[in-house]
Amino acid sequence: MATKVYMDYAATTPVKKEVLDSMIPYYTEKYGNPSSVYSLGRESRKTIDESREKIANILGANPKEIYFTSGGSEADNWAIKAVAMANKDKGNHIITSKIEHHAVLHTCEYLEKHGFEVTYLDVDEYGMVDLEQLKKSITDKTILISIMFANNEIGTIQPIKEIGQIAREKGVYFHTDAVQAVGNVKIDVNELNIDMMSMSAHKIYGPKGIGALYIKKGVKIDPHIHGGAQERKRRAGTENVAGIVGFAKAMELAYENLEEHISKLTKLRDKLINDVKNKIDYVRLNGHPEKRLPGNASFCIEFIEGEALLLNLDMAGIAASSGSACTSGSLDPSHVLMAIGLPHEIAHGSLRLTLGDFTTEKDVDYVVEKLVEIVDRLRQMSPLYEKVKGV
Amino acid sequence: MYSEKVMDHFTNPRNVGEIKNADGIGEVGNPKCGDIMKMYLKIEDGVITDVKFKTFGCGAAIATSSMATELVKGKTIEEALKVTNKRVAEELGGLPSAKLHCSLLAEQAIKAALLDYAKKNNIEIEELKDFDPNEDPHHH
CATH class of the missing domain: 3.90.1150.10 (Aspartate Aminotransferase, domain 1)
Structure with a gap:
């Protein structure tokens, strides 16, 4: 039977018409490579810059702190692995929770095979992390705390601001997978003490295959994809221009309403x-x-x-x-x-x-x-x- | 992912229910693993005259239970003992590999019900000498 009622919006969402309409010209007429010097390319570059600014404004971030990725999983992988690599002289300990998305959990398990130690925090019957347990788990070797903003299965929203506060006081970076929260919760990255945040467009009526990692200025993190100078030399590869435009449009629509x-x-x-x-x-x-x-x-x-x-x-x-x-x-x-x-x-x-x-x-x-x-x-x-x- | 036959048996399972005063009842699986099958047999003169089942489990578990009951109904005990998990899966037009354990559960449910019948009637069934209905097929 054809689907009559779709009740799996946490898996993915349909692309809204305004979003799709905003994207199409960047596949057909405005297809220039953003790195090219001629006007067709420069136009793509300008569009990316504008999209980045729109998204940054919504999140209270600086446009230079928004890095486009292929989606939430890539953003999670980048944040965790690249902070681990860049800070391994300082320590080898990471704290996360038992209810993270597999993009976080399996990345942490991978790092465990490479000499890192990971603490997986318990949650209570409602899926809430215990802030006291978090505090006690931080050692002088801890370099990163990664706790999801809102859980994809059970919907529980974590005390993000408090977690960020604890991380900041201890001088530990705080990453949050906000794939489910974006578009459903008001987010100001500074107010919430967030250092890195993963996002995805297809959960908010945008296209699949595009997302972003917010990286606060000053966070010590390695580049993720080596190659060209795209994304401030941290994530090489020709940009998904239409995807970026659609993502920005989806963010605008989500936060307007x-x-x-x-x-x-x-x-x-x-x-x-x-x-x-x-x-x-x-x-x-x-x-x-x-x-x-x-x-x-x-x-x-x-x-x-x-x-x-x-x-x-x-x-x-x-x-x-x-x-x-x-x-x-x-x-x-x-x-x-x-x-x-x-x-x-x-x-x-x-x-x-x-x-x-x-x-x-x-x-x-x-x-x-x-x-x-x-x-x-x-x-x-x-x-x-x-x-x-x-x- | 499921064959049409599996979906048919899942949607319209044959022989669902229970038999009052059944001659043999077998229950296998455990709720921890997510599947339990309970099989009821009515046996007259060594022939399975009626069979019913109840199953807690996924689509494949329900479909294999249903198919297994069809395969043993009207058969002698000897014939029923030859209904293997492979046969159940084949009759269903195949199962996804992750679901093959469900067909093993169906085979075990039949055997467990026959063992129960044998015990109640002080009969020795040679084929069930080493059969343990409590053994977990998931850990084979």
């Missing part, structure tokens, strides 16, 4: 959460009840398995995601659900519904209606439910 976006999504999300909790028993909400992304509703539905749930939702035209083992491609459920202390059998029944700008109240009603039917059907054939029901 931020308040409206947040209040609309929060209302729909809360309706979804309440309806699901009222109509289905043995359901729990994952993540923090208040400090969460406006569009994130993450549940664990007991006695059923996530993949079976997703397949049934798909047949009803609903696109959603799960952190169950069968969808993660391994035998273990998602590391995030494990870190918030869920038992395996409950984590297997996880369902993530993420709402966005095109979600309507009718969509929410449809999803709840179908979900009730599907959960009932799967539970009828579940030997675990029969035990609870004493049938």
Whole structure:
């Protein structure tokens, strides 16, 4: 069945028309290489500069502090590996959390194989890091703290400003993966004490394949891609001009309407959460009840398995995601659900519904209606439910 | 990623439910791994006259349970014992490699139910001499 209701905005978003329209000329007429001296090239350069400035202004940053990348994963890799390499004389210790995106976790694991030591902070049942544990984990060898702004699975928003404050007091760099937070939270990098921040365009109605790393002036970090002089000699390669234009346009749109976006999504999300909790028993909400992304509703539905749930939702035209083992491609459920202390059998029944700008109240009603039917059907054939029901 | 046959058995699983006063009941898997299969058998004169199942698990787990019940229904105990995980997977038009363990679970559920039947009736089934229904197929 064709998708009728898309509820996986945390995975990716459609490109908004204004964004696409802004990009097209840079594929067709204004295709010049920004490094070329003739006017066609200079025009591309000017556009990149303007886009960089737009994004910097929104984040309270200097344009020279915005470096375009291919997306969030590249930005995470760059920040962590290149800070590690540039500061290895000072220390070899990195602090992160157990619920980071794999782009951070696997990068840290890679560095562990190369002589670095990594502390993976615990989180509480809501997915919050413990600031006291963070403070205690900092040693004179610590060079970097990397904690995500908002979690992609459970939506929990971390106390970024406080973490940044702790890092600053101890003279440790602070990087945050803000891929999910950008476009959903007001961000001023200076106010929040952020030294580096990863971003991605396709989560905010921009194109795939473009993102950025904010690097605060003065941060000691190695270049990421060696080659030409692009991105202040730190990230070589001909720029993705159309992508950069689209990213800037998407950022502008997101922050022009931020308040409206947040209040609309929060209302729909809360309706979804309440309806699901009222109509289905043995359901729990994952993540923090208040400090969460406006569009994130993450549940664990007991006695059923996530993949079976997703397949049934798909047949009803609903696109959603799960952190169950069968969808993660391994035998273990998602590391995030494990870190918030869920038992395996409950984590297997996880369902993530993420709402966005095109979600309507009718969509929410449809999803709840179908979900009730599907959960009932799967539970009828579940030997675990029969035990609870004493049938 | 799933064949049409798998999706068919997942969407319209055959023989879902339970049998009151079943002659043999087998339960394998564990909730930690994300799949449990429970198989009920009705056996008359060495022939499986009815079979039902309940499964907690992914699409492949439900489809393999369904297919396994179809393959043993109306068969003798000897014939049912020859239903291997390979056969279940083949009948379903193949399974993604990450899901092959689900078909093993289906084979085990049948064996566990037959073992239960044998124990209740003081019968020795030669083929099940070394079978341990509590063994976890994930760690093979």
